[in-house]
Amino acid sequence: MGENWLRKPEWFWNPSEGEPDFVHQWVRPLEQGEGEPDLILFGAPISRSSISVSGASLYPQEFRKMWKSYATYNLDEDLDLTPFHVADAGDVAMHTTNISESHKRIQESCAYLSRQYPETALCMIGGDHSTTACAVRGIKETFPEETIGILQLDTHLDVRDPAELGPANGTPIRQLIDGGVVKGDNVYNIGLHGYFNARPLISYAKEKRIRMVTLKQAREKGVPAAVNEAIDRLSEKAGIIYVTVDMDVLDITQAPGVPASTPGGMTTTELFGALMEIGKREEVRYIDFVCLDPTKDSAVSETVKAGVYAWMQFVTGRVMGSGKG
């Protein structure tokens, strides 16, 4: 159990010598036996489990390419990020056609990392949203006694029925609830809006007492505040808080590269603010970013750029929280 399926990415930036002024110079490959970094990230490059055609499997690769355009200094907070240690564990090796096998490998790799690096924050870069169910199960494997709470930023509930679809990208939250890994009332979903969840799914969510916070409600107090409040509530009940950021929570005009994004969604400003707050909360040790499909992005890669920015905001919060910046 907990086999490590992580492999190096298929290409690298040529390592430069001087100071790590840009992210690709700062993030280092995770090396065996080097002690615990502050943050480990890894890719879960699968999207053939997506109901619709998706190239989200290519996001980990594009995410790392875009790094090169990001400096290691947060100017808003006047904060140098480089004292914080981020390690890149590579990507989970996927099976070409066996989706269940691929999902198992994500789960095992996540179990492995959470066991080996219990003090380290863990960040998974998807892939489609099916990966979240795998990751959470992997963590549960490592910490079977802990109660897990989920903060989900999403336009959708993702509680479609795996009995019908198998472990597809529309089902992760239901997989976890029906599988007894997480309780419905330990799931907070912020970002719901409009007409993108069919009636039976809403019935399920109500029945399982999923905490639905619409974007309209969150905006009343401010999205960052709403997020903090949700973490407050979760931390009263759960020893482990897992945050899943389905990038389709963003408005379609700001995230054209997320096929399921919609009109009426969250702005990047709101999401960036929320992620810095999330980063500051030491209760949050697991986070993922999913469903960004670089093949659908605009010509100027605005969505991938927003994806990296979002991650940087989480890291900034982390650095601030850790006092390392």
Add this chain to the structure above:
Amino acid sequence: MGENWLRKPEWFWNPSEGEPDFVHQWVRPLEQGEGEPDLILFGAPISRSSISVSGASLYPQEFRKMWKSYATYNLDEDLDLTPFHVADAGDVAMHTTNISESHKRIQESCAYLSRQYPETALCMIGGDHSTTACAVRGIKETFPEETIGILQLDTHLDVRDPAELGPANGTPIRQLIDGGVVKGDNVYNIGLHGYFNARPLISYAKEKRIRMVTLKQAREKGVPAAVNEAIDRLSEKAGIIYVTVDMDVLDITQAPGVPASTPGGMTTTELFGALMEIGKREEVRYIDFVCLDPTKDSAVSETVKAGVYAWMQFVTGRVMGSGKG
């Protein structure tokens, strides 16, 4: 008079059996003799009357295709829409090259529907903005004694001179004022801004006492409130209120598929809020959505998606107003 030129769309979604969880399962073709639905929609697929090249004639078709992505539940309002009865009357059959004939058919079809279904809300999906003049004339034909007020959400005044251009898309409001169908001071235009109306048009509008509410002014009280206020004023003077939504009122970054949209325009959030308010007002029984050109839309169809969302907001307001949800 009032001949019915409406024809079935050229293609259909395969009717599914179960519950109407998505819009394409919920909206039904208008059948003869079935009593009055709550809302009838029909398409006016013409854009060869547009001054610039336009594919807005294709919008009714794309609007119906996109339906399939929209659920019949409004999560913001926790509201099931399905008790409300929406019927699709199809599209007005257009002449290929005779624009006047096509316009006449829109007018007649609108006269027919407003006469046959006097209690039903009527929604026209354009087509370019020339269709509005036809629709209003059709309603006037049915209710010759009524005073008609117009609430126009638009970046432009659309009062160019039909003597010069014929019944083109820049002229509908002037056609109606000069034709004695509507009085200038019964026209409220909300959304005007910037540099998109030439000096002679502004002179005309001032002379005719068109109520120009700039976007800047509307934002001071909030666009939904400004819209409500305009309806209040109109309902004091007019027995019939017609709302025309020129989608070019939206900012160009949110509506790339509307060729005449501009920088500095309304946000989708503002428009969606306004449309729910409009829907709630029972005084409003006629509405159109015009000038959305799907051939210009972005690769992810963000404008068509916003168009359907906008319509859904009107319907949501309607359902709330009717107490049917």
Add this chain to the structure above:
Amino acid sequence: MGENWLRKPEWFWNPSEGEPDFVHQWVRPLEQGEGEPDLILFGAPISRSSISVSGASLYPQEFRKMWKSYATYNLDEDLDLTPFHVADAGDVAMHTTNISESHKRIQESCAYLSRQYPETALCMIGGDHSTTACAVRGIKETFPEETIGILQLDTHLDVRDPAELGPANGTPIRQLIDGGVVKGDNVYNIGLHGYFNARPLISYAKEKRIRMVTLKQAREKGVPAAVNEAIDRLSEKAGIIYVTVDMDVLDITQAPGVPASTPGGMTTTELFGALMEIGKREEVRYIDFVCLDPTKDSAVSETVKAGVYAWMQFVTGRVMGSGKG
């Protein structure tokens, strides 16, 4: 065995009344108990078995949409196609995440059709190339005693190892050879060129005596003649000839919507000529068209249009061969 998983497309053209002057008016849904049509087509909408991200699963749908632009008259041959009876059996219902199950359903549906309609030509619209292995196995199920020969128009050998990849789109020919369904020397591949088959695959092909005809060799006698010659050879040895057209055989400048197409490939003129010859040969009763990904097509849909044209050429040949035109 041989369960019928075929379902109606989700969408259809509004049936018009008059004469079938365009393809969408001519092709009829396959109805139970109507006797044998001249040709049955069905879709196999799967591409999550593709090694790279692919939207080829959407091709059957787009193929049927594009029909509407094609007349039922071949002007080159001065031939009316309408006396020939083409029936549309719909699409095989796919499982969302279980690729093996989906493959089994294609196989069973193909077994069903080939058993129910033994005199009818059968045409499968993919989907990725993994579907070919399923279809051929389904035919073998119906005719276990028959020797099957394959004529493959392809840039690739598609003999990658299923032991490594599972039943992915790079493996169908190897699945069939290693599975004992087809013998290597009963496979003719026409269209190979350039640098798109790695050394181990060529070794395998040589070992199994696959008949590799490079595009350069085929051009020496003309592609249509080369195709006829291959069918001559196959018909000496095989009772059943299955033709698989991987659209990536086309040059990338003529088929941008086939992700695996390459420079140096076949021209549409060559392919169209070959397909008319293939259609004329009554020995050929099974054909598929695979790997066309409409999501990658150019703005003017040139690849989908070429795909329909290619199919029409096969049908034209068929009509000529049958004397029905």
Add this chain to the structure above:
Amino acid sequence: MGENWLRKPEWFWNPSEGEPDFVHQWVRPLEQGEGEPDLILFGAPISRSSISVSGASLYPQEFRKMWKSYATYNLDEDLDLTPFHVADAGDVAMHTTNISESHKRIQESCAYLSRQYPETALCMIGGDHSTTACAVRGIKETFPEETIGILQLDTHLDVRDPAELGPANGTPIRQLIDGGVVKGDNVYNIGLHGYFNARPLISYAKEKRIRMVTLKQAREKGVPAAVNEAIDRLSEKAGIIYVTVDMDVLDITQAPGVPASTPGGMTTTELFGALMEIGKREEVRYIDFVCLDPTKDSAVSETVKAGVYAWMQFVTGRVMGSGKG
């Protein structure tokens, strides 16, 4: 009769002083009373008469912009074009919404030019194909006694019924035949192929004895030779030969900016060769280029570039024929 509706383009290249090394320096505005140039061109910027949405009305403008990239020397023929005098008469002023009026203006302008400049070759840049009927009628107005023959390079017959569609772009040849302006057997159509003419149109063409030369037939002798042969035949019967080049005759992969272009069409090499031959024939004094829609062109404007090249080939032939180069 024959009013001159020609107006200067809205936009022009800053005239440079030196030698006319590029086309925009060489072509001069047509000035009153300057004698007869060798060639006059003018634009007919209408496409709202097109059955499908079309931006072909923008082609005259884009055509003139692209001039700047073309030198005044034909390297293949080692020929300096500048001794030949080309004048630009501007564009016919169109009515915004009255299509009949616009058509009348094209007809009158063409009558005007053909009467004023009887020795000059006249070249119309469309616009959609409806303009051809206007131009030919205008010439007939000037030369009522002459028999007019038409050489049409086209994928379509363009004999749809004006009784049904009005004077739309699918109807010009039928307008002329039914209107008694041209006889069916004086129309040669070269370039027909595939599945793009419905059965009733072919019946009409056969009944009227239109000379249909399929692309396949033309290729047997070479397209330039086929074109020459058609002109030979026409010149036996007709005093005036009008050539209409519907750019949709080109293969879709070479002319993505012509919405009606198809797979299996003519190559640019064939068209360019044919146009040089046409240019050489002094019997041909009238030519048009229609149906190129710059709004659909590829990012690198390959179709507009091909359009200018095609025109240059006609001019080259003209220069060679005139002995002026």
Add this chain to the structure above:
Amino acid sequence: MGENWLRKPEWFWNPSEGEPDFVHQWVRPLEQGEGEPDLILFGAPISRSSISVSGASLYPQEFRKMWKSYATYNLDEDLDLTPFHVADAGDVAMHTTNISESHKRIQESCAYLSRQYPETALCMIGGDHSTTACAVRGIKETFPEETIGILQLDTHLDVRDPAELGPANGTPIRQLIDGGVVKGDNVYNIGLHGYFNARPLISYAKEKRIRMVTLKQAREKGVPAAVNEAIDRLSEKAGIIYVTVDMDVLDITQAPGVPASTPGGMTTTELFGALMEIGKREEVRYIDFVCLDPTKDSAVSETVKAGVYAWMQFVTGRVMGSGKG
């Protein structure tokens, strides 16, 4: 010194006769000896000095083309702009490959204009940001005794080291500070945010006491107010205030045509508001707009449209400030 390298644009709109209702009818070429206009604009069409590939050299041309869509009336302020006199001095003639020579020409032309028209507001349309250093040096040449203050709206500091890069687009502010033309604490940069300035640049900025106002800080009081405050501070210390608008200050979703724009940037609403305030301040006599690359713009030209709108807002402010509207 101060040679005038300005040349007419390579094309122009056909001058219409009537009233100047649109910008292209209103802005006139700068003529020798006509007295001082209220505003002169000129283009600096260079971008080969850009670190990354850039087509910003094409912006002056596209800027003038887009003029035609803008009316000369500001509806928000109910203000007729035409009494204000705007002259177009054309573009600085660039050397094809000698970047230093091109930069010198910009400097000299700017010196020439500022000397010849000391009362006139001067507006440079770039080109990349290297042009700002040239322009400021040119003004310094004319007014060697004056202290120059810079208000920079930018996502970047643009203080990379010219010793390493030469006079590239990342260096202008450093060129001016190190060259003694401007003092660091007379530079206000508003719009900085996120992760787009590497640590050594921030160290340099702090050392030179550049006034860094992050977008977050500016938003606390409102961007227009923050801009006014910066001008207040600058006008206490500097006799000349130069405003440079790097269009990359805009959020990437609103300015896809600015390659260096980023997520988290300024909205067009904020920028438009700021520019009207800037226009009102008579202390500001020099302004530039740089780094907009039309070749990267979206299909609907949203960035070029925003660029013209931004300039119009500055002009509106100017008209209001001058009392001429």
Add this chain to the structure above:
Amino acid sequence: MGENWLRKPEWFWNPSEGEPDFVHQWVRPLEQGEGEPDLILFGAPISRSSISVSGASLYPQEFRKMWKSYATYNLDEDLDLTPFHVADAGDVAMHTTNISESHKRIQESCAYLSRQYPETALCMIGGDHSTTACAVRGIKETFPEETIGILQLDTHLDVRDPAELGPANGTPIRQLIDGGVVKGDNVYNIGLHGYFNARPLISYAKEKRIRMVTLKQAREKGVPAAVNEAIDRLSEKAGIIYVTVDMDVLDITQAPGVPASTPGGMTTTELFGALMEIGKREEVRYIDFVCLDPTKDSAVSETVKAGVYAWMQFVTGRVMGSGKG
């Protein structure tokens, strides 16, 4: 003299262990002191010397990325390429803004390589066409006594005047002729056609006796044969033959990613055939590929793919000529 400015690419594929079945596994970095490889390639990533905006500087990077899709086996020739040793010397380090300095570095690096590896074939990947002049001068530096002949595949003569433009991409052949490095009658240009060379350039070429072979002339005997004949002629007169492939020689429909490509150009089939012949000729030891701008390429990268294919054909010829395959 002859300083080595070559640096590793900024990016590399993760080296895999097994056999070199794909090009990225086969081509090795050039290591000091390893003896002479069969072929060395290096990048000259400059395009700010281009007259028009160009991203050809990015081609070396994209060329290496695309390698991964190419196998090391030529199926047409049934030839394993791996025994042939190809080394990658990296890219010449460019100055950001000093074009002359950058050109000098290319020259020096080319001098260095040609001196250090006199037996090795040298292949430069541009960059724009200005790089050719640098490379040839570098070779001349190493072999001052040798006569150099040039075979140029190009749509243009590239003899614009450096006195006017500096060392821009339109001038390399003239730089070499006027600089006395190469004689005009030792330059063969194959691929000229149409209207893309202005009259003064043709006069210059005739005066200098450049051997102009139009594409039309080359096609009479076949492009590969024409190329062989030119090499025959050159080898009679010159000890060194340098081949420069301006990718704009290709037809625009096959090379949209070459901004200067035109209608009427060479097909990829012709170019690929020619390059294999060139590769076979041991007299040719220097070759470059220039002017491919990946930022202009189509969505499916058809031009970059053609660029790699073209290079592979040269290598194939080389392997055949060397007897190493």
